[in-house]
Structures are given as structure tokens and as C-alpha cells.
Amino acid sequence: MVNAEGVAPIIEARGIIKGYGHVQALQSADFTAYPGEVVALIGDNGAGKSTLTKIISGVIKPDAGELLFEGRPVEMSSPLAAQKLGIETVFQDLALAPDLDGAANVYLGREMLKAGLLGKLGVLDKQGMKTAATGAFVDLGVAIRDASASVVNLSGGQRQGVAVARAASWATKVIIMDEPTAALGVVQTENVLNVIRRVRDRGLTVVLISHNMPDVLKVADRIEVLRLGRRVATFAVKDASIELLVGAMTGALDQERAA
Amino acid sequence: MSSLPQAPGGQGPTNSAAQQPDGALPQARPESFATRLRDSALSSNTLWIFLALVAIIVVFSILKPSAFLSSYDIKTIFINAAVALILSVGMTFVIITAGIDLSVGSILVMSGVIAVKVMIAVAGGASASGNAGWGPILVGIVAGLGVGLGWGVINGVIISMLRVPPLIVTLGTFGIALGLSDVLTGGVDIGGVPTKFSSAVGSGSVGPIPTMVLIAAVVTIAAGLLLHTTRFGRYTYAIGSNDEAARRAGINVNLHLIKVYALSGLLSGLGGLLSLAYFTTTTISGHETDNLTAISAVVIGGTSLFGGVGAMFGTVIGVFIPVVLASGLVIVGLQSFWQEVMIGAILIAAVYFDQVRRRARSRP
Numbered sequence: 276m277v278n279a280e281g282v283a284p285i286i287e288a289r290g291i292i293k294g295y296g297h298v299q300a301l302q303s304a305d306f307t308a309y310p311g312e313v314v315a316l317i318g319d320n321g322a323g324k325s326t327l328t329k330i331i332s333g334v335i336k337p338d339a340g341e342l343l344f345e346g347r348p349v350e351m352s353s354p355l356a357a358q359k360l361g362i363e364t365v366f367q368d369l370a371l372a373p374d375l376d377g378a379a380n381v382y383l384g385r386e387m388l389k390a391g392l393l394g395k396l397g398v399l400d401k402q403g404m405k406t407a408a409t410g411a412f413v414d415l416g417v418a419i420r421d422a423s424a425s426v427v428n429l430s431g432g433q434r435q436g437v438a439v440a441r442a443a444s445w446a447t448k449v450i451i452m453d454e455p456t457a458a459l460g461v462v463q464t465e466n467v468l469n470v471i472r473r474v475r476d477r478g479l480t481v482v483l484i485s486h487n488m489p490d491v492l493k494v495a496d497r498i499e500v501l502r503l504g505r506r507v508a509t510f511a512v513k514d515a516s517i518e519l520l521v522g523a524m525t526g527a528l529d530q531e532r533a534a
Numbered sequence: 535m536s537s538l539p540q541a542p543g544g545q546g547p548t549n550s551a552a553q554q555p556d557g558a559l560p561q562a563r564p565e566s567f568a569t570r571l572r573d574s575a576l577s578s579n580t581l582w583i584f585l586a587l588v589a590i591i592v593v594f595s596i597l598k599p600s601a602f603l604s605s606y607d608i609k610t611i612f613i614n615a616a617v618a619l620i621l622s623v624g625m626t627f628v629i630i631t632a633g634i635d636l637s638v639g640s641i642l643v644m645s646g647v648i649a650v651k652v653m654i655a656v657a658g659g660a661s662a663s664g665n666a667g668w669g670p671i672l673v674g675i676v677a678g679l680g681v682g683l684g685w686g687v688i689n690g691v692i693i694s695m696l697r698v699p700p701l702i703v704t705l706g707t708f709g710i711a712l713g714l715s716d717v718l719t720g721g722v723d724i725g726g727v728p729t730k731f732s733s734a735v736g737s738g739s740v741g742p743i744p745t746m747v748l749i750a751a752v753v754t755i756a757a758g759l760l761l762h763t764t765r766f767g768r769y770t771y772a773i774g775s776n777d778e779a780a781r782r783a784g785i786n787v788n789l790h791l792i793k794v795y796a797l798s799g800l801l802s803g804l805g806g807l808l809s810l811a812y813f814t815t816t817t818i819s820g821h822e823t824d825n826l827t828a829i830s831a832v833v834i835g836g837t838s839l840f841g842g843v844g845a846m847f848g849t850v851i852g853v854f855i856p857v858v859l860a861s862g863l864v865i866v867g868l869q870s871f872w873q874e875v876m877i878g879a880i881l882i883a884a885v886y887f888d889q890v891r892r893r894a895r896s897r898p
Contacts, residue, residue, distance in 0.1 A: 355784050370782045372775035374842030375768075383772055384783030386765050395763040 278309055283346055284303035285448060286331060286362075287311045293326050300326040301337070308449065313471060313481040315491040318501035319524050325453070327501065328484050332364035332451050333357035334359035345448075361448035365455060369438040373427035378408035379417050380426055381441045411440040413447050413469045432463030436470070443474050451475055451482040456490055468494045488517050500524055580836045580848040583884075587851050587858065594862035607861060609744060613812070614858045616750035617642075617805045618827055619850065622835075623757045624798030625828040626849045630761075631794055632774040632841025633693065633700040638802045639824030640711035641685045645806030646816045647715045647724065656727050666728040674731075675807055682803015683796055685711055690792030708825065715818055727814045736811030746808050753801065758846035770794060774841025827856070830881045838888050845851030855880065 278284075286307040292299070301323045308314045318324045329335045329526065331342065333351035342349055345359050350359050354364065371380045382404045408422045412443035419435030426434055435455060442450045452471070456464040471494050475481050485491050491498060498515050500508040500523040508523035508530040521530035548577045574691050621638045628635045648665075653674035657666035685707060736747045763769040772780040781787045805824075809817055835852030837844025860873040 354782050358784065366782070370776070370779040372772045372779050372842070374775035375772060379768065379772075380779075383768075383780070384785050386768060388765065397766055399763060399768060401763075402633060 282309050284308060284343070285345055286482070287343040287346075288327070288331060289341045289343070291327065291330060291337045291342070293323075293330065293335070293337050299504055301330075302452045302500065303340070304504055305506045306331065306499060308480050308482055309497070310346045310448075310480055310497040311475065311478050313475050313483055313494055315483045315485060315495035316501065317484075317486055317488065317491055317498060317520065317524065318417050318484070321503075321526070322501040323504040324484050324486075324501055326504075328364075328451060328453050328482075331357075331482070332362065334364075344397070354382045358445065361446055362451065363442035363446035364451040365435075365438045365442045365453065365456075367453040367455075367457065369434055371426050371434060371438055371441075374425055375411070376425055377429070377440075378405040378422040380437050381408040381411060381422075381444055383441070385445065388434075407444075408440065412436065413520075415440055415443060415473055416466065417470065418466075432456055432466060435459065435463070435467060439467070439470050439474075443470075443477075443479070446474075446479055449480045449482060451484070453484045453488075455483070456485065456487060466488065488520050491509075491516070491520075502526055502529075536763045562769070565793070568675035580845055580851070583834060583836060583848060583851050583855070586880075587855050590855065590858055590862065594858070594866065607865070609747075611861050612747045613744055614861070615853050616744075616746040617808050617812075618749045618824070618831065618857070619853045620801050620805045620808070621751055621824055621828040622831040622849050622853050623846065624801035625724075625756050625832045626835075626837055626844055626846055627757070627761065627770055627794045627797050628700075629829070629832050629837050629839060630770050630844045631791060632777075632839075633794070634704060634756045634829065634839075635689065635795065635798045636701065636704040636825045637685065637689060637711060638708040638798065638805070638828055639821035640708045640715070640797055641682050642806040642809060642824060643818050643821050644711045644715045644718075645678040645681045645803035645815065646810040647718055647818070648681045648729055649674040649807055650724050650810055650816060651679040651718070653728055653731070654724075657728065660726045663728055666730070668730065670732045671728050678807045678810070679800060679803045682806065683800045685802070686715045686796035686799020687792060689799060690795030693795060694788035694791040704825075706810075712822075715816075719816065719818060721818065723816045723818055725815045727810055732811045732814045735808065736814065743778075746812060749804075749808065753804070754846065756851060757797075757801075757833075761846050766790075766793070771842055776842075776844075793824060809843055830877060831856070833888075834877075834880055834884045836884070836888075838892070839885065840888075840892065842886075 282323075284307045286306070286308040288304065291301050291306075292300040301515065304323060304327055306316065306327060316324055316327065326335070330337050331351065333354045333356050336352065342351055357364070370385060375383070386492045387400040387403045387407070389398045394400075396401070405422045409420050412419045412422065415432070415436070417440055419436060426437055429437065439455070442452075451471045455467050455471075459467060468490060471481050471483065483491065483495060492512060492515060495512050498510045498512060498520065499506055500510075500520065502524060507526075508528060510519065519528065523530070551782070621642070625635055625638065653670045654660050654663040654671035656673045657663035663670065678819060689700075689704055689707055692698050693700045735745050735749075740748050761770065769780065769785050772783070772785065773787055773790060777787055830843070831852035832849050833839060833849025834855060835845070835850070837848060856873055856877045859876055860870050863872050864870050
């Protein structure tokens with residue numbers, strides 16, 4: 276399914292079904308993300324956002340349905356499988372090691388080693404990682420002065436910055452951000468939205484999961500709405516308004532069933 | 535909308551942010567300052583313990599200068615500390631992963647028992663083993679280290695893959711390894727340790743340095759480098775800090791935990807060999823509290839029982855404080871039992887300060 280400009284989707288989920296016991300979290304849900312866009316996935320609590328996010332980031336497997344990446348069907352069996360495809364996720368809990376510093380967290384699991392024999396012995400290139408992480412923070416406008424300060428000593432917004440810098444350093448195609456502004460104040464939220472724009476400007480696709488509609492309208496190019504485990508509407512942001520989005524989220528509007 | 539990077543914290547954007555020559559943000563400054571203060575407080579925790587050790591040495595030196603600073607006594611202190619240091623080095627890795635290893639003393643005993651039994655068997659009987667050459671000795675050493683490594687792997691596999699809490703797993707293997715050692719020996723210590731082995735390792739020296747001390751020093755330095763400069767060490771801290779984050783970062787957490795417990799087991803096996811060489815006999819009933827000695831040393835040295843934080847240098851100091859106290863108390867004519875009283879109090883204080891530190895830095 277190409278969009279109006281004739282561009283094929285980078286991620287496409289078709290007819291995803293996922294149940295937990297008697298609860299059907301996703302009932303044939305669809306989702307599409309195009310290259311280089313910020314696509315917001317919104318929906319009320321219980322609409323299935325988290326479940327769908329976990330499926331496209333490889334944390335859980337769907338019971339049925341098809342997941343396509345760049346047009347090819349893919350098995351997203353673990354977050355590592357997603358990472359291999361160039362998809363990085365910023366989880367809502369950030370998944371940082373609080374006692375390690377910012378640079379160590381950016382490089383966690385993908386450490387830089389020293390050249391030569393020392394590297395073969397597993398000796399870390401701490402300076403190299405610090406320099407590169409500091410560069411990543413500056414590029415994204417994340418205000419972390421000292422990349423060797425423990426994450427536990429950073430503020431909520433700075434921790435968010437570390438997690439995003441980590442994802443942005445490794446993602447080659449897509450960054451999924453699960454409720455990145457949920458725990459933040461006004462200024463910090465604005466910072467995160469700026470970071471999202473910068474990531475998009477690098478040509479990456481950003482999937483933004485949120486239920487903050489003003490934020491979504493500020494930063495997204497396109498919006499997909501989930502309701503009761505199904506996609507009920509998609510909007511270009513220029514055609515969207517809070518009233519329309521609320522209508523879609525609450526069931527007053529259902530494009531796909533009508534179509 | 536400003537595209538300037540802004541420090542979070544609720545302060546509004548300021549124009550001067552763009553004029554900072556190094557891109558530093560004024561809003562970020564108090565943050566980093568506090569951070570640096572706290573980080574230096576963290577590292578100075580080890581410094582305080584170090585100063586405490588120095589103070590203890592100074593006090594005893596003033597009270598009894600001739601005896602306390604004699605080279606004989608310093609040598610004794612180091613030899614007494616060697617085995618405890620090796621166990622504590624392994625324990626440091628384990629505790630940094632937020633685990634615990636209660637089985638070290640029993641693994642030590644069983645490694646010694648197996649090592650001497652193998653030496654005797656290979657040498658061709660108890661009467662011949664006293665004069666055995668390096669061949670049987672080496673086979674025994676490998677067997678002893680193998681027993682330690684094996685127990686460590688068993689601990690690690692049960693903890694990581696079967697998800698039984700480390701406290702319970704190692705309490706269980708503590709009992710099993712000690713019980714098996716008793717079964718194998720009928721509860722009676724075995725002598726017959728080859729003289730070559732005991733005189734080279736147990737009472738031997740390389741130049742002026744006792745072999746036991748040299749081995750312990752090499753192990754400690756190598757382990758310190760492993761912990762502080764390598765990926766292995768980084769993963770150890772990461773798992774102790776947030777194992778779920780480590781898992782999502784693609785670290786094979788189970789395999790790493792197995793390696794960490796295997797290292798602790800292997801070092802316990804080495805401790806068993808050193809103890810065997812030093813006492814020229816197994817010491818089945820002498821190691822019930824080795825685990826507590828090692829845990830207190832690690833914790834006194836500033837490693838957090840909650841994982842993610844710790845340093846090898848701290849552990850070294852944590853080992854020497856009780857040993858120096860014990861020697862010093864005897865020299866000044868007090869009962870050495872007072873050492874246990876003081877170590878108990880220091881241990882509680884160390885954990886209290888760790889708690890205070892954790893509370894101070896955890897903020898919303």
C-alpha cells in the first residue's frame with residue numbers, strides 16, 4: 276500500500292491479533308509507517324497501543340497477523356531481531372542502568388573496545404565512548420554536560436535524553452518511542468519534541484506512542500488511531516484536530532469500518 | 535519554538551544558552567555540580583575506609599611499635615589475608631551483580647579434599663604422596679580448581695536459568711559441598727599433602743614475598759582490571775544495576791551470571807589449594823564463616839549489597855581491616871575476640887552509609 280506520494284511503507288502490520296487470556300488486546304489491528312515520517316499511534320487506555328508497540332519492537336509475538344518491514348514479511352522474535360533491522364525502541368521505563376554513566380548506557384551491549392590486543396582482551400575504549408556519546412547528546416540537543424555522570428544523578432528529562440540518544444545512535448531506520456513525554460514537565464516535553472524532529476530530520480522514521488493529543492499534533496506528520504484493538508482512523512496532521520482525534524478514539528468516528 | 539537545547543528542570547529557556555562558548559548550559563550547571571559532589575562522595579566512601587585502615591595501623595604502631603611493625607608480623611598479616619582476599623575478590627563480582635555467594639567456604643573445603651585425594655591417588659597411596667613430584671601435584675591442582683569451577687557453574691546455572699534466589703542456591707550448595715566433603719573423608723581431615731607443594735606454595739617465597747601473598751596479589755590485580763576496564767566488568771555492573779535493561783540491550787544476562795558465579799567458584803577452589811598448601815592438611819571444619827568474612831570485606835569496602843556499585847580496591851581494604859585488627863589486638867594484649875565485635879559494628883555502619891547514599895541520590 277503506497278501513500279499519496281507513491282512511497283511504500285517501511286513498517287506495515289496487517290491483521291494483528293493478540294490476546295491475553297480472555298482479553299483480546301488486538302483484534303485484527305493494522306498499522307503503517309512510511310520512511311522519514313513521524314507517525315503517532317494514539318488511542319485511549321486499553322486501546323492496544325502498548326501491545327502493538329511491543330509487537331513491532333519485538334518484545335512480544337502476535338497470535339496472528341503479518342508484519343512487513345520494507346515490504347518483506349519479518350519474524351520479530353526479540354528486540355535484538357528488531358535492532359538488526361535498524362529498529363530501536365525507547366521504552367516507557369527507559370531501560371537504563373542507573374548506576375552506569377550516560378556514555379556507558381548509550382553503548383550498553385555494544386561497547387567500543389580498544390584497538391589491538393587490549394581490545395581482543397575485552398578492554399573498553401571508555402574515552403572513545405564518552406566522546407561519541409557527548410557528540411550524540413549535542414547533536415540531539417540533550418543537555419547532559421558530563422557523559423560520565425551516573426544516570427541515577429540525572430533529572431527525568433536528562434534520563435529521557437540518554438535513552439533517546441542511545442536509540443538514535445543505533446537506529447538506522449526506525450525509532451519507536453513509547454510515551455516519551457508522559458513523565459515530563461512542560462519544558463522537558465518541548466525538548467523531547469525537538470529531539471523527535473531532529474531524529475526525523477536525519478531521515479529516520481519515528482513511531483510516537485502517546486495519548487497527549489496537543490503534543491502529537493505539534494510533532495507528528497501522520498496520526499493513526501487505535502480503538503478497542505483495531506485501527507479506526509488515520510489522519511494527515513493537517514487534516515486532524517483534537518475534536519476529530521477524540522471522535523476517533525471514543526468511537527464517534529470510524530473511517531475504516533465506513534470504508 | 536526554540537530549538538535551543540534546554541536543560542530540563544523547569545527553568546525557562548534563556549538566551550545566554552547560545553552564548554556559552556563550550557555549548558554548556560547555564561541551567562545544567564547546578565545539576566552537574568551536585569552530580570560531581572555526589573560522585574566524589576561516592577568514591578570517597580572508599581577513601582574513608584582506607585583512612586580508617588590507616589588509622590588502625592597508626593594506633594597499633596604507636597601502642598606497640600616494635601611488635602606491630604616488625605617484618606615478621608607484616609608478613610603474617612599478609613599471609614592471613616591471602617585466602618580471604620581471593621574469596622572476597624570473587625565475592626565482589628557476585629555482589630555487584632546484586633547476588634550473594636554463601637558457598638565459598640564449602641567449595642574451598644571440597645576443592646582441598648578432592649585436590650589432596652587426587653594427589654594421593656596419582657602418587658600411588660598415602661605413604662608415597664608426601665614425596666610426590668610435580669606430576670601428581672599438578673593433577674591435584676587441576677582437580678581442585680575444576681571442583682571450584684564446577685560448583686560455581688552449578689550455582690550460576692540454578693540462579694540464572696532456574697531463577698532460584700542466590701541466597702537459597704548458595705546456602706544449599708554450601709551445605710551440599712560441605713556435607714560431601716565430610717562424606718568423602720568420614721569427617722576426618724586428610725594429610726599427606728606433598729612436601730614439594732606445601733613448601734613451594736604454602737611456606738615458600740619468591741624473593742622476599744611469600745608465594746601465597748604473591749598469588750593473591752596477582753589474582754586481585756587481574757580481577758581488578760577485569761572488573762574496571764573490560765566489557766566483562768561493564769556487564770557485571772549493568773546486570774547489578776538493572777538486569778532488565780541489560781537484557782534488552784542484548785546482553786546474555788544468564789550466561790554472564792553463570793560466568794560470575796563460576797569465577798567465584800574457581801577462586802574458592804584456588805583458595806582451597808592455598809589453604810591446603812599452607813596447613814599441609816585439609817581444614818574441613820574451619821571454613822563455615824568464610825562466606826561472612828568475604829561478604830563483610832566486600833561490603834565494608836563500599837560495594838553495595840543492592841548491586842551496580844563497587845570497587846576492587848575497596849574490597850582489598852575491607853579484607854585487611856579485620857586481619858590488621860586481629861593482629862593488632864593480640865599484640866597489644868587484648869583478646870582477639872574483640873575483632874569480631876568491631877567488625878560487626880563496622881559492617882552495620884557500612885551498610886547504613888550505603889543506604890543513606892542510595893536514599894540521597896534517588897529522586898523522582
